[in-house]
Amino acid sequence: MKEEIERELNQHITAIMKENPQIMAVATKDLGVGNRYKAIDVLVQRCIYMWSDEWQDQVHVFQLVMTNLIHTEDEAIRARGGIQKRPAVNLLEEIREILPKYYINIPADKFEFTIRGQKVVFVIGSSDWWK
Amino acid sequence: MWESWTNNYEHSRFACLDLLDNCFDATLHQMFEGKVAMDYLPTNGIIIINNAAKEIKSLEETLTAYRSVKGSADTIGEYGVGLKQACATLSHSSFVLTRNFNRFDIGVIAESLQTRSRVSLPYILRSLLKAS
Numbered sequence: 299m300k301e302e303i304e305r306e307l308n309q310h311i312t313a314i315m316k317e318n319p320q321i322m323a324v325a326t327k328d329l330g331v332g333n334r335y336k337a338i339d340v341l342v343q344r345c346i347y348m349w350s351d352e353w354q355d356q357v358h359v360f361q362l363v364m365t366n367l368i369h370t371e372d373e374a375i376r377a378r379g380g381i382q383k384r385p386a387v388n389l390l391e392e393i394r395e396i397l398p399k400y401y402i403n404i405p406a407d408k409f410e411f412t413i414r415g416q417k418v419v420f421v422i423g424s425s426d427w428w429k
Numbered sequence: 430m431w432e433s434w435t436n437n438y439e440h441s442r443f444a445c446l447d448l449l450d451n452c453f454d455a456t457l458h459q460m461f462e463g464k465v466a467m468d469y470l471p472t473n474g475i476i477i478i479n480n481a482a483k484e485i486k487s488l489e490e491t492l493t494a495y496r497s498v499k500g501s502a503d504t505i506g507e508y509g510v511g512l513k514q515a516c517a518t519l520s521h522s523s524f525v526l527t528r529n530f531n532r533f534d535i536g537v538i539a540e541s542l543q544t545r546s547r548v549s550l551p552y553i554l555r556s557l558l559k560a561s
Contacts, residue, residue, distance in 0.1 A: 324539040358481035359528040364520035365474035386469040409463045
C-alpha cells in the first residue's frame with residue numbers, strides 16, 4: 299500500500315510540475331538548485347513524508363517548506379559579525395531557545411514539539427489549558 | 430503586495446512565531462494528541478509540519494490574496510493572512526502542502542511569481558486513490 303501511495307504521489311507531483319511551468323521554475327531554482335529532477339524529487343519526498351510511519355495515522359497534516367530563506371542569513375551575519383554557513387539551522391536553534399519563553403501553559407502530555415528531532419521542553423501547563 | 434507582506438515583522442523570528450501560532454491553534458485541542466516538528470533543508474530552508482484536530486482549510490481559501498479563512502473566533506490564527514505575510518518575510522519561496530484524508534493540496538508562495546499588477550499564489554488540489 300505504501301509503495302502504491304508513493305508511486306501515485308510521484309505521478310501527481312511530476313504531472314503538476316509539467317502542467318505548471320511557473321511552479322516548476324520556482325521549485326527548480328529553490329528546491330532543486332537549478333536541477334528540475336532534483337526539485338521534483340524533493341517535493342515528492344516531502345509529500346511522501348506526510349504519509350510516512352510518523353504521520354500515517356493522522357488524517358489532517360499541514361507542512362510548510364520554506365526555501366531560500368531571506369532574513370536569517372543577514373541577521374545571523376549582522377549578529378555575529380561573520381559569515382554563517384547554515385542560517386536555517388541558526389533560526390531553528392533560536393526558535394528552540396525562545397519558544398518556551400513565548401509560550402506558557404503548553405500541555406506536557408498529549409502534545410509534542412520537536413526541532414531537528416529533539417523535543418522542545420515547555421513549562422508544564424495547567425489541566426485547563428484548552429479553555 | 431509582496432513588499433507589504435514583508436513589512437509586518439520587526440524580526441524574522443516573529444514571523445516564525447506567527448507560523449507556530451497557526452500550528453498551536455491547529456494542534457492544541459482537548460483529547461487530541463498534537464504534534465509539531467521543525468527541521469532544516471540543506472538548501473537554506475526550513476520545514477514546519479503539524480497534524481490538526483480539524484480539517485485543514487483548502488488552499489483555494491487560504492491562498493486567496495485578499496481573503497482570510499479566519500471566519501470566526503474559533504479559527505483565529507489558522508492559516509490566514511499571517512501565513513502569506515510570514516512566508517514572504519522568511520523566504521523567497523514557500524511550498525504549502527496539506528493532507529486531508531486522501532486529498533492533498535500544494536500551494537506556492539513565491540516572490541518570483543509576483544508582478545506589480547498581479548498577485549499570484551498558485552495552488553493545486555489532488556486526490557489519491559490508494560490512500561482512501
